[in-house]
Amino acid sequence: MIRRLISQQRVDAAPENFERERWIVVSDLDGSLLDHYSYSSEDARPALDLLRQLDLPLILNTSKTLRETLDIASEIGIRSPLIVENGGGVFIPKKSAKGKYWAAENDLLRRKEWIPVGTRRTDILKTLKHLKFERDLKFTSFDEMTLQGLEIHTGLQKASLHAALDREFSEPLLWKDSPTNLDWLSSKLEKAGLQIVKGGRFHMVSGKHNKGTSLDWMRSFFKTSVSSHVKIIALGDGMNDLPMLEAADIAICIRSHANPTLKSNRKTIITSNKTGVQGWNESVLSHLRNLQADPSLATH
Ligand SMILES: [Mg+2]
Missing domain, CATH: 3.30.980.20 (Putative mannosyl-3-phosphoglycerate phosphatase; domain 2)
Known part of the structure; x- marks a missing residue:
């Protein structure tokens, strides 16, 4: 059913503002895009397909090391920058020949730049x-x-x-x-x-870095590379994701069996209905559709 809905969407019919604004998705891995137990992202397939179809960057922002994250990015087929070790380092991949931010699955990212942010x-x-x-x-x-x-x-x-x-x-x-x-x-x-x-x-x-400290850097990176207004949808399920959600334009807490729902005094945080990867899938699909239909909804 979801697959049919996606195939019915006309990407080229997106409103003008949607094209002018560069939306990027920044996400935690464990418990959000990856299942806590199976480490699979299969339930997020419909949302990943839509991101790929729109060629929107998906940036993994994780406490994992670069080596662990590169393997996961390669399995998904992402060609976007990666933020690793809780904001400790930022990896910028070389661009692919076809899509800017997506490639074939199991296509290992090659390094263009590696930016050390944290203390060695x-x-x-x-x-x-x-x-x-x-x-x-x-x-x-x-x-x-x-x-x-x-x-x-x-x-x-x-x-x-x-x-x-x-x-x-x-x-x-x-x-x-x-x-x-x-x-x-x-x-x-x-x-x-x-x-x-x-x-x-x-x-x-x-x-003294966290998952939020690299987001401003990421905004400037995309601003200079695509010269448009950059907006961020961030998704995460744990306390260490809070600074990332607070630094985003749309903040989504992925409902979790393991962690309490995230709350902030500084930012409205939307909580997914479903838990884990299914919650990730549902949230990304629904927000992308809202943005395609009416970009002015984006910051409310
Ligand atoms: Mg997590």
């Missing part, structure tokens, strides 16, 4: 080592774990472990010390221009 992991490790010694802190960083230990603690298979380990702008820690010592470490890191954020399994140490 080697510098983070130096600071951590020094602070650990200073107060005899009890934590284990990825850097200190054996491959076997990493396999146990991350739940990842060896094949995907190497891609997850290939970090450049962040270091996950297994915290085994008191909350008081965590506060101490947090304030010391703050003074060193770093931050520590609690994630699902690990505490993550990185420079």
